Amino acid sequence: MPPDTPPSFDDRWLVEAVRLHEAAHGPLDDAAACVAARNGAATPEGRIVERARHLGEATGLRRACAAWAGRMRLAGGVLLALMLAGGVGAGLAVAGDGGRPINVVWALGGLLGLHALGLVLWLAGFFLAGATPAGIGAAWSGLAARFAGGAPEAPRALTGLLRQGGLLRWWLGSVTHATWSAALAGALVGLTASFLLRSHVFVWETTLLSPGFFVDFVAWSGWLPARLGFPVPDAATVAASGASALADEAARRAWAWWLVGCVALYGLVPRVLLWLVCALRLAAGRRALRLDLALPAYAALAARLAPASERIGVTDAAPGRIVASQVDAGHRFSGAPTLVGIELRGDRPWPPALAAGVRDLGVADSREQRLRVRAALEGEPACRLLVACDGRLSPDRGSLGLIAEWSRHAGRCAVWLLAASGERGERWREALAEAGVTAVIEDEGRALGWLMGEWT
């Protein structure tokens, strides 16, 4: 099967069968199927279908489903043939051998009574949501399960899928109406054959009813056939057919046509129309059916087979070496001890109270401020340089490079880390150690003390 064919109903049926199989027997080994699914389709549903196609081949479920469908088609054919034959038999039986007059109401009731009852029950079941199938539908469901053979998933998956799509009643309905259509067509054939080849006379009988009832009954029931051109016995003929059968040729022909017309128009035609409606709805529904990706099993599969993203990988590799600035203090400078801040927030008074003789170079933030600090340090290098940094910021190459650059104009260099708590403080200490800063002070008193040379 070409991988890019859009999923058909049978494919989705297979998906459901695979799902049931996995639910009953545990997950299948689907590594190869998943790869094929990713390559074969783009949409989540397409990929789920593609996976099922592969697993269906591997487990034989596809063949099992196809075989079951074949058996069901055969069973359907046999059922239709049987119903047709039964119908012919019923038609012949109702007509009789011509020896006895046909009781018209009795014959009509015999041919249409069961059908009418079945139709009412079917309609009731159809419109009551959640009703379990009854009659032919139930028998068909039972038959479907019985014919499953070694793959109970096949019928269960089909009914499950049809139920998800709200198609189960159309499916059972089309079977029901096809069966009844066959039976009624058979009856019509039997009846017509008998009317063609045998001589029949017609009569109505009653003990309690008035003749007027039969006149009205025939007029009402014959209304539709008459519209469509069927000869219908007139009131006089009906009234005259009560006591004894009329031998009159025209009356007999009218009765026969009336009976045929009633069976065709009240029996066969509605059933064929209903079958058509059900079959068309089923066909349209099958085409429109999509897997319900909000079903837990499908949703999990969709998340696995069609992730929200795929990695492109590294498109520009990391630099082989990283240039890290190194502090370079230890020169013999005799200038004033100097304090300078880098990127300090305005949330604390700056500078702190400084001892006499300490040079304050302010806060270096922008390029101009940095240049100013550099110029000052170049003009008069410091014996001790204390750089204050905000420990709440992330250390970056720019700040570390600045400390390293300034350290060249200092006899000693230390970093006063302000508000250095948590992760970022830790990062600062690591980065400073890496840059070669040996003195990292957090306490204000100690920092200013270091600046005055009180400790080293």
Next chain:
Amino acid sequence: MNPTRPVRLAVVGHTNTGKTSLMRTLSRDTGFGEVSSRPSTTRHVEGVRLMADGEVLVELYDTPGMEDPIALLEVLEGISGAQGERLDGPARVERFLASEPARTRFEQEAKVLRQLLASDAGFYVVDARDPVLAKHRDELAILGACAVPLLPVLNFVRSPGADEGAWREALARLGLHAVVRFDTVAPERDGERRLYEKLGTVLDAWQPALERLIGCREREARERHVAALRLVAGLLIDVAAARLRIDAGDEAIARAAVEDLSQRVRRHEQACVDALLALYRFRPDDVDADALPLVDGRWEHDLFHPETVRDMGVKLGTGAAAGAAAGMGVDLMFGGMTLGAAAAIGALAGGGVQAVRHFGDRVLGVLTGKRDLAVDDAILRLLALRELSLVAALEARGHAAVEPLRHTVEGERWREDALLPTMTRARGHPEWSALLGEADAAARERAVDALVTEIEARKAS
């Protein structure tokens, strides 16, 4: 113009502002790149394709952090044309990229600029806890020279130290008026939608594609949510409807039956938890594993332990009385099982032919000394609370930390109010339960969907 290729976006920003976290959140790929609080963790450029229904709509590239923008801007501004003529931004950046410093001192920054030049737009990720500094302004000046639309993304806006106002003002002064809040660790529920919508205003031509991406993400989230509720509802139906007929006279047999039923419920719950974790593609080794109320993918406390029930604030229900009345002793009562008072009421309340038949069955059972064992209401409430909190926690991954369900009004209702109607009805329909054997699939499915609707309604009310 209707572009046929996916929109290409670069995620840029100062070092350690959460660029890779943004990548992870947008790609739903918790294993992407390396995330740490260490600055300059990412030194390379790495991309992901964002897909919607199999269609690649966005290419997203993670870049190294900018680390020395002040010095770089100085270098960049020093670049001029051959005869000293003035160059525009992109031309200057191109010339810089061809120069020596772009391969040595500024190699990391060069990667960022190269990627941004090749992109349709950039997300400029800002750590809103940081003050606005000169280096940030210089950084934006450099990025701006690439002449690619930039959308500032304010990260960590929910942190106490965040100064959103200062950032917005500073960005506005630099001409960046479209700004979006997006906390990569705890984004608001519709944060992603707003992010893409804002991006759409900057990238007109790709607006339809971004709309599709938003639509697809929201649909997927909805489907996953319904699937999760169906799993939970399925568990609740299976447990509520389960019914085991035992000989009430024989305590040993009854105890064995209680143990068997509890064991099945435990296994069923674990299967539901496993399915939920699989649904949300959760791996126990994920970074945010401790956001879930589980330990190694399991509930810490046994479902049938009285302590667990009490911990969740669930009152022991009618099972206690029923168990005591039946002379089954305290053990049975704490076994979390009921000899059917709830089941009997459920059967009647449920109505229908089936229910009446089952009730008749029960009457017959009482006459013949047989009783029906069912799982107590308290256990059902506990199951509902546990599983629904798990769903909430799984959905909140990458979203704001949620309050545990048991402290919410919804949790209160699960503990105090009557069971949901479909759960009560399930008491009268053992054929709905897949706990002890095969269920009537069609009927169970209908019950599950009905229960999902009721759970949603309780949550909304």
